[in-house]
Amino acid sequence: MHIHEGHEHHDIAHKDEISKDVETLKVLFDHWIEHNKSHEESFRKWAKKAKAMGKDTCSDWIEKAADLLLKASEALVEAKKSF
Structure with missing residues (x-):
C-alpha cells in the first residue's frame, strides 16, 4: 500500500485487473x-478429400497446416504448464 493519498485505490484496481486476466x-x-x-x-x-480429388499438392499443404496447428497446441500446453 502506498502512503500517498489516492494511490491505494489505483493499486487495488490494478491487482483486480491482473487477477481477472489470470x-x-x-x-x-x-x-x-x-x-x-x-x-x-x-x-x-x-x-x-483433396488427395482423393487428385489434388496432392493441395492436400500436402493442408496436412502441413494441420501439423502446424498441432505444434501450436503443443506450445499452448507447455505455456499452460508454465503458468
Whole structure:
C-alpha cells in the first residue's frame, strides 16, 4: 500500500485487473487448445478429400497446416504448464 493519498485505490484496481486476466488466461488456454484440435481434425479430413480429388499438392499443404496447428497446441500446453 502506498502512503500517498489516492494511490491505494489505483493499486487495488490494478491487482483486480491482473487477477481477472489470470483467470481469463487459464480459460483461454483450454479454449485455444480445443479450438486448434477441432480445426486440425477438419484440416486432416479435407486433406484426405483433396488427395482423393487428385489434388496432392493441395492436400500436402493442408496436412502441413494441420501439423502446424498441432505444434501450436503443443506450445499452448507447455505455456499452460508454465503458468
